[in-house]
Amino acid sequence: MxxxxxxxxxxxxxxxxxxxxxxxxxxxxxxxxxxxxxxxxxxxxxxxNLSTLTGKYGDEGDKLLFRVLNSGDYLKGVELDKIGEMRPEVLAKQLCDRGxxxxxxxxxxxxxxxxxxxxxxxxxxxxxxxxxxxxxxxxxxxxxxxxxxxxxxxxxxxxxxxxxxxxxxxxxxxxxxxxxxxxxxxxxxxxxxxxxxxxxxxxxxxxxxxxxxxxxxxxxxxxxxxxxxxxxxxxxxxxxxxxxxxxxxxxxxxxxxxxxxxxxxxxxxxxxxxxxxxxxxxxxxxxxxxxxxxxxxxxxxxxxxxxxxxxxxxxxxxxxxxxxxxxxxxxxxxxxxxxxxxxxxxxxxxxxxxLKLFPGDLDSSLDFLILNLCEAAYPLCVRMATLAHAQDYSCMIYPEVTKMRKQLEYADKRRALFAIIVGDRELEAQEVVVRNMMDGNQRAVPLDRVAEEIFGITPGLE
Incomplete structure (x- = not known):
């Protein structure tokens, strides 16, 4: 809320x-x-210091300076009974030494x-x-x-x-x-x-x-x-x-x-x-x-x-x-x-x-989101994240075990390029599923090929 x-x-x-x-x-x-x-x-x-700034930009420029009120007893030395009679610029000089x-x-x-x-x-x-x-x-x-x-x-x-x-x-x-x-x-x-x-x-x-x-x-x-x-x-x-x-x-x-x-x-x-x-x-x-x-x-x-x-x-x-x-x-x-x-x-x-000249890849701030679907996959998720970080990819593990739909919605909101899915089913099949978040296509990657096929390095995970 x-x-x-x-x-x-x-x-x-x-x-x-x-x-x-x-x-x-x-x-x-x-x-x-x-x-x-x-x-x-x-x-x-x-x-x-205001002495550095004032008088360098003309009268109009001086009016546009952001003055910083003196710290502590900023009214010290100011004749309080005469404040109402002072011109603003005169009062400002007494209250502010910096800008x-x-x-x-x-x-x-x-x-x-x-x-x-x-x-x-x-x-x-x-x-x-x-x-x-x-x-x-x-x-x-x-x-x-x-x-x-x-x-x-x-x-x-x-x-x-x-x-x-x-x-x-x-x-x-x-x-x-x-x-x-x-x-x-x-x-x-x-x-x-x-x-x-x-x-x-x-x-x-x-x-x-x-x-x-x-x-x-x-x-x-x-x-x-x-x-x-x-x-x-x-x-x-x-x-x-x-x-x-x-x-x-x-x-x-x-x-x-x-x-x-x-x-x-x-x-x-x-x-x-x-x-x-x-x-x-x-x-x-x-x-x-x-x-x-x-x-x-x-x-x-x-x-x-x-x-x-x-x-x-x-x-x-x-x-x-x-x-x-x-x-x-x-x-x-x-x-x-x-x-x-x-x-x-x-x-x-x-x-x-x-003029729409910014590169499109700036829209994404995350290369990989590793979905968190079961505690049994934690060791594998952590190892994949470590591999990704070593190759200078931006990668995170979704912090809580929750429904896949919610995690994919998060990946979409973050404009992540890929989601890596690993739950009980994937562990049993000894594979992970990589989903392209741009077009929705996905493919299964055997665990021993994850390092090479997903992160471009060898050797693979054992």
Whole structure:
């Protein structure tokens, strides 16, 4: 009889055994790719000092931090008669010294700044851990979710960008998910703002053009107009951004628009280098130059990446990143450059689920269920389970003697691949019966052939 259901906090989730198997399948592929390219695993605490977290994500980000109430006498030092007059953020600072990890980037920067003298240079790390944000829960947006980051710091080499493109191709290739990698460069965006006559309006320009994939060109035009861009300049920019073209044509158009602009020309040079060496690396995944791509503009300084699924049913971003300079400057270590990307594990999971790309064998968590039909069969059941475990099969003996039907129903609910039946009748015949739970077919196996025919080993049971 089921008890009353107890809800989990909003924005948090339980994961069923099947969901855990699917998540592990996904994460194992991602982690294997990271390791293949020489990245080392790093883990940081779930909780950081608020002084580490605040001021790193802007005012809106600070509002989304999960603050942890001080332990013990958390009201010590607080003027209780003035609590009602305090602004929430002021009170929060007095009650809370720590907060839950908001992302993996700031803890990574802290770790690098603290350990720079002992780390190998360049330092290649990956990190797969949950983060927490006090966001408003909605479909596809959670308060606790997993991030999978891979970064290299301490080198300016563009070979690192090419390496990240190869990691993206290998991960999604192994998952069977068709994607396109969009590529841009922050220097190109800065150059465009300069040639349009508004170098001081880089941020509003990029905020507007980054919406082209989600809204109409006319809406973007209106936003640029409101930001102070002249009509003729807006028309020139939108013509560049909305014209369907291949990479050569897009780069040619950018050449013309950015001619004589040192920053823009440097960005184009870097883009061409990355594309050329991606070709040398035999990257077959579509890589498309996208001048409107402007993610992470506040800290990216070079290449910018975004990966989108090639599906009308699920055409969303599942991965992104870019090059950054001085990420560790916020912790007193200046001049450390690097590049990294982050895989959105939850979105990738949703894409695999929607497009039915998870392997079918993940549905089963049990290779063999040995039915428990009589105490006389206990020694044989235990020996068969031992044989199965030695061959790395998942196998269990049903714990209680009960009706065969009930045990087979359990095997079906567990999606077991095979049920091994051994009762008084089978013992008398010196055999066991193996039932394929997928199709219902079954066959008898003599006891002296069990090890070889069922578990693929010799010698057989005596």
């Amino acid at each position: 089921a008890g009353q259901k107890v809800a989990v906090p909003k924005g948090m989730r339980d994961f069923s055994p099947l969901e855990v198997r699917k998540r592990k399948y996904l994460l194992n592929i991602i982690e294997a790719a990271f390791r293949r390219f020489g990245y080392e695993a790093l883990e940081t605490p779930a909780m950081e 839950m990890r908001y992302d993996l980037t700031v803890p990574f920067a802290r770790y690098v700044a603290n350990n720079w003298g002992e780390l190998p240079h360049p330092f290649k790390r990956y990190q797969i851990q949950p983060v927490w944000r006090a966001d408003r829960p909605q479909k596809g947006r959670y308060r606790e979710f997993l991030q999978c980051d891979v970064d290299v710091v301490g080198t300016e080499s563009l070979l690192c960008e090419v390496e990240l493109i190869r990691i993206v191709e290998q991960v999604f290739g192994e998952l069977g998910l068709k994607v396109t990698l969009l590529l841009n460069n922050r220097k190109i965006l800065a150059g465009l703002a300069e040639v349009l006559g508004h170098p001081d309006k880089l941020v509003p320009m990029t905020v507007a053009i980054d919406k082209l994939a989600k809204t109409s060109a006319e809406a973007v035009r209106e936003e640029l107009r409101a930001a102070g861009f002249e009509e003729d300049k807006i028309g020139e920019l939108l013509a560049l951004l909305t014209t369907e073209a291949d990479n050569a044509q897009t780069l040619g158009a950018l050449d013309g628009m950015l001619a004589g602009n040192p920053q823009g020309e440097k960005g184009l040079e870097e883009l061409r280098w990355i594309l050329r060496y991606a070709e040398y690396s035999e990257v077959e995944m579509p890589v498309r130059v996208s001048p409107s791509l402007a993610r992470g503009l506040s800290y990216y300084t070079g290449a910018i990446f975004e990966v989108v699924v090639d599906s009308e049913e699920f055409n969303v971003s599942v991965c992104g990143g870019g090059r950054f300079d001085n990420l560790t400057g916020i912790f007193g270590l200046a001049g450390v450059t690097g590049v990294g990307i982050s895989f959105g594990a939850d979105r990738i999971y949703d894409a695999l689920e929607l």
